Amino acid sequence: MPPDDPDARTDTVSPRPVQAAVTTTATPGGALVAVTLRNDTAVDVRVRVDNDLDGPVLPPRREGVPAAGWDENGFTGTIPADSQIGIGYACPCSDGSSDGAPKDSVSVNALGPADGDPSTRDRVADAVRSLGRATPPADAVPASSPVESGPSGLPTPAAAWLDAVETRVRRGERLTDATAEEAAAVLEDCGGVGAVTHLPNELDEDIAALRAAGDRIEELLARATATDPEPVVSSLAAAADGEVPADQEGRQSGNDRATATDDPNPGRKR
Numbered sequence: 001m002p003p004d005d006p007d008a009r010t011d012t013v014s015p016r017p018v019q020a021a022v023t024t025t026a027t028p029g030g031a032l033v034a035v036t037l038r039n040d041t042a043v044d045v046r047v048r049v050d051n052d053l054d055g056p057v058l059p060p061r062r063e064g065v066p067a068a069g070w071d072e073n074g075f076t077g078t079i080p081a082d083s084q085i086g087i088g089y090a091c092p093c094s095d096g097s098s099d100g101a102p103k104d105s106v107s108v109n110a111l112g113p114a115d116g117d118p119s120t121r122d123r124v125a126d127a128v129r130s131l132g133r134a135t136p137p138a139d140a141v142p143a144s145s146p147v148e149s150g151p152s153g154l155p156t157p158a159a160a161w162l163d164a165v166e167t168r169v170r171r172g173e174r175l176t177d178a179t180a181e182e183a184a185a186v187l188e189d190c191g192g193v194g195a196v197t198h199l200p201n202e203l204d205e206d207i208a209a210l211r212a213a214g215d216r217i218e219e220l221l222a223r224a225t226a227t228d229p230e231p232v233v234s235s236l237a238a239a240a241d242g243e244v245p246a247d248q249e250g251r252q253s254g255n256d257r258a259t260a261t262d263d264p265n266p267g268r269k270r
Contacts, residue, residue, distance in 0.1 A: 020035055020108040021038075022035050029179045031053060033053075033106060039083060042081050044113065046111035047077060047078070050107045052105060056091065074106070075087050088187075169203070
């Protein structure tokens with residue numbers, strides 16, 4: 001969440017050896033919780049994050065199932081040595097403070113070194129997550145030749161760019177004034193908090209690019225519709241093939257006749 005969000009509240013929880021920064025943002029009917037977990041030790045550390053709000057955890061999902069490490073109460077995972085990870089979830093709840101920001105969002109506990117810790121993840125769920133979707137997102141389709149056009153009539157690269165912009169705009173529309181359940185649905189569709197972290201900045205860049213493209217398109221459209229290169233191009237093409245352009249045939253025939261009548265002794269041998 002943006003740090004200047006007036007509805008966001010950031011607390012620091014410090015269960016060593018893990019440092020945790022928690023940002024909780026109130027939404028209509030619930031809250032969005034983002035947690036940054038930092039491991040300053042030289043070994044990988046297992047950590048448990050429990051939801052302390054009075055509602056269920058709506059975790060990020062992969063292909064319809066909760067992302068690895070999530071359950072109905074929170075998250076369990078590993079923080080690499082001298083590194084950090086970020087997690088986030090939505091929670092429909094009524095637990096809040098007087099300023100509208102929910103209090104005591106999570107409890108964070110270090111479980112010890114990760115070495116030798118058995119995996120408890122659901123193998124079937126992991127297999128489903130690994131399959132991926134049958135169709136790639138629009139902004140992942142490689143652009144082909146600029147001269148090719150799609151069903152819309154737009155050149156393929158332009159259509160791919162506009163499709164990617166539309167995907168981000170659609171996410172922005174769905175997250176505008178979203179409830180916790182609606183926000184969780186967006187996270188499920190796009191693959192987690194990481195997919196929307198930079199969305200506000202990306203939309204600002206899209207707005208600037210769309211305005212610039214619109215101005216350029218209007219300018220080029222006006223200039224293109226004012227052109228008429230066909231007569232000159234036809235003459236150049238005919239000359240290159242050794243032909244007399246159609247608009248010059250009449251003048252050439254007249255010149256030939258004038259040359260013939262100018263000779264005062266047409267029957268004289270030369």
